[in-house]
Amino acid sequence: MVLSPRKLPKQGRARATCDAILEAAAHIIARSGLAAFNTNAVAERAGVSIGSLYQYFPNKDALMVALIQRQQQGQLDTLMAAAATIDPAADLATVVRALVRAAMQHHHTDDLLATAIDHEEARLPVDDLIGQYLDQGGMLVAALLANFQGQIGLVEPQVAARTLPALVRAVTDAWANLTPPQLDTAENEAVKAVLGYLR
Amino acid sequence: MVLSPRKLPKQGRARATCDAILEAAAHIIARSGLAAFNTNAVAERAGVSIGSLYQYFPNKDALMVALIQRQQQGQLDTLMAAAATIDPAADLATVVRALVRAAMQHHHTDDLLATAIDHEEARLPVDDLIGQYLDQGGMLVAALLANFQGQIGLVEPQVAARTLPALVRAVTDAWANLTPPQLDTAENEAVKAVLGYLR
DNA sequence: CGGCAGTATGAATAATTGCTCACATCGCCT
DNA sequence: AGGCGATGTGAGCAATTATTCATACTGCCG
Numbered sequence: 001m002v003l004s005p006r007k008l009p010k011q012g013r014a015r016a017t018c019d020a021i022l023e024a025a026a027h028i029i030a031r032s033g034l035a036a037f038n039t040n041a042v043a044e045r046a047g048v049s050i051g052s053l054y055q056y057f058p059n060k061d062a063l064m065v066a067l068i069q070r071q072q073q074g075q076l077d078t079l080m081a082a083a084a085t086i087d088p089a090a091d092l093a094t095v096v097r098a099l100v101r102a103a104m105q106h107h108h109t110d111d112l113l114a115t116a117i118d119h120e121e122a123r124l125p126v127d128d129l130i131g132q133y134l135d136q137g138g139m140l141v142a143a144l145l146a147n148f149q150g151q152i153g154l155v156e157p158q159v160a161a162r163t164l165p166a167l168v169r170a171v172t173d174a175w176a177n178l179t180p181p182q183l184d185t186a187e188n189e190a191v192k193a194v195l196g197y198l199r
Numbered sequence: 200m201v202l203s204p205r206k207l208p209k210q211g212r213a214r215a216t217c218d219a220i221l222e223a224a225a226h227i228i229a230r231s232g233l234a235a236f237n238t239n240a241v242a243e244r245a246g247v248s249i250g251s252l253y254q255y256f257p258n259k260d261a262l263m264v265a266l267i268q269r270q271q272q273g274q275l276d277t278l279m280a281a282a283a284t285i286d287p288a289a290d291l292a293t294v295v296r297a298l299v300r301a302a303m304q305h306h307h308t309d310d311l312l313a314t315a316i317d318h319e320e321a322r323l324p325v326d327d328l329i330g331q332y333l334d335q336g337g338m339l340v341a342a343l344l345a346n347f348q349g350q351i352g353l354v355e356p357q358v359a360a361r362t363l364p365a366l367v368r369a370v371t372d373a374w375a376n377l378t379p380p381q382l383d384t385a386e387n388e389a390v391k392a393v394l395g396y397l398r
Numbered sequence: 399c400g401g402c403a404g405t406a407t408g409a410a411t412a413a414t415t416g417c418t419c420a421c422a423t424c425g426c427c428t
Numbered sequence: 429a430g431g432c433g434a435t436g437t438g439a440g441c442a443a444t445t446a447t448t449c450a451t452a453c454t455g456c457c458g
Contacts, residue, residue: 007434011425014435033322034233038415049437054417115318122310123232159373166369167392174362193366196395206404210455213405237445248407253447 003065003124006058018056020046025067030113037116039063064120065129071106071117072133075165078102079140092148093195099141100190103168108176108183114169137161145198152198167193202264202323205257217255219245224266229312236315238262263319264328270305270316271332274364277301278339291347292394298340299389302367307375307382313368336360344397351397366392 009015024046029037039060043050057063082102086095107114121130138157141164145152155163168190175186208214223245228236238259242249256262281301285294306313320329337356340363344351354362367389374385 010434013424017435034318035322039417040415050417051419051438052436055435058417060416111321112318115314115321119233119311119314119318122314123234159377162373162376163370163388163392166372167366170365170369171362171396173365174358177361178358189362193362193392193396196398197370197392199395209404212454216405238447239445249447250407250449251405254405257447259446 001061002058003062003126004058005056005062005066006054007056009056014056017046017048017052020048021053021056021063022067022070025063026070026110026113029067029116030110033112034116034119061124065124065126068117068121068124068126069129071113072129075103075106076133076136076140078105079137083140083144086144092145092151092198093191095144095148096194096198097187097191099144099164100168100187100194103165104172104183104187104190107165107169108172108186111173131158134158134161137165155198163197164194167197200260201257202261202325203257204261204265205253205255208255213255216245216247216251219247220252220255220262221266221269224262225269225309225312228266228315229309232311233315233318260323264323264325267316267320267323267325268328270312271328274302274305275332275335275339277304278336282339282343285343291344291350291397292390294343294347295393295397296386296390298343298363299367299386299393302364303371303382303386303389306364306368307371307385310372333357333360336364354397362396363393366396 009018021042025037025042028041028045039053040050042063043053046053053063057066079099079102082098086098090098135158138159138161141160142157145155145160171190171193172186175182175189208217220241224236224241227240227244238252239249241262242252245252252262256265278298278301281297285297289297334357337358337360340359341354341356344354344359370389370392371385374381374388
């Protein structure tokens with residue numbers, strides 16, 4: 001099955017349509033889960049006709065793949081933004097905290113979307129996509145941690161890129177799902193977990 | 200919507216039917232993901248008629264809830280079995296390794312099923328169910344770690360029960376999804392992460 | 399055996415859903 | 429202006445799917 005976009009938008013209008021469709025898809029999954037994710041609902045919420053959706057995405061899975069890609073790009077952007085604000089003289093704990101905060105931002109807000117993407121990533125043939133994403137994220141993290149080689153064990157960039165966000169999410173969920181949610185503690189515990197893992 | 204079982208099986212035959220249905224549901228999701236999970240397919244794979252399925256489960260979501268319950272029970276059973284084989288004189292690392300191995304057993308084998316359950320747990324009103332499960336698992340883990348109070352930080356049993364499996368899965372996935380999968384390393388890394396978090 | 403609750407069946411139905419297509423509109427280019 | 433590719437439309441089809449129901453079989457108990 002073809003999973004690449006059917007055609008690329010050439011005019012600004014078309015790009016807006018594509019964005020609206022992806023935005024709608026993300027919103028529906030985040031709000032109501034994979035069970036409510038269907039192409040008609042996405043088109044309606046996006047305010048475009050179902051035909052327009054199929055102008056750009058050859059089928060539902062292709063839309064999902066595009067959504068995965070969009071989410072990955074969002075995570076990379078957040079990560080880069082966080083990295084840009086880090087004081088070059090900061091110590092390891094401070095750097096890790098900044099990374100944890102960036103990761104939490106994307107994971108905790110939309111639990112349903114995050115778990116949905118996990119599941120779809122396992123089902124769809126998107127290994128290449130994930131590999132690229134992990135390479136980029138890994139390089140970024142590796143660059144940030146390069147100053148602390150004495151304090152941390154050997155960690156492959158790709159593995160770090162895969163493990164650290166998962167680690168953060170694991171700990172975050174544990175504390176954020178309590179009643180009431182304890183987000184500050186979540187961050188502290190996630191930092192603890194990452195530092196514990198790195199050393 | 201009613202999510203509790205419609206009726207309880209009273210004869211052995213009926214219990215076998217229920218089991219076959221749940222087993223089939225688990226198999227389909229583990230093999231083909233949530234997208235392929237539908238009641239007709241489950242009934243067919245279970246070797247029973249669709250009517251029989253609806254004798255015991257009032258709707259699809261109720262079947263999913265029962266599946267979640269079954270999976271939780273399986274995890275508790277595995278955990279208890281692992282706990283039973285632990286040498287009372289073992290050190291912390293050994294105990295953790297045994298727990299990690301137990302957790303890996305359930306998570307890694309069926310990635311699709313595990314991620315599907317994560318997602319459905321976030322969508323369905325099963326907080327009570329999860330609470331019960333975490334209480335039981337937490338008590339078990341807390342009991343196992345009670346001997347090491349000097350070596351570990353304070354960890355609430357409920358939080359430990361939620362964090363530790365997630366931690367294990369996070370690290371496991373990072374290594375097991377490589378090509379080729381490095382399951383031994385996965386176990387070692389997971390142990391490292393858990394110990395890092397606990398201390 | 400007779401009877402009754404428990405269990406199993408599967409065709410049928412109503413609703414949903416992925417997707418197509420014939421057509422309309424838009425906007426850039428000459 | 430006008431023409432042509434790019435974009436947008438939405439009714440509707442074919443397939444899938446959740447669920448029901450009238451009917452039939454099974455096994456326990458007196």
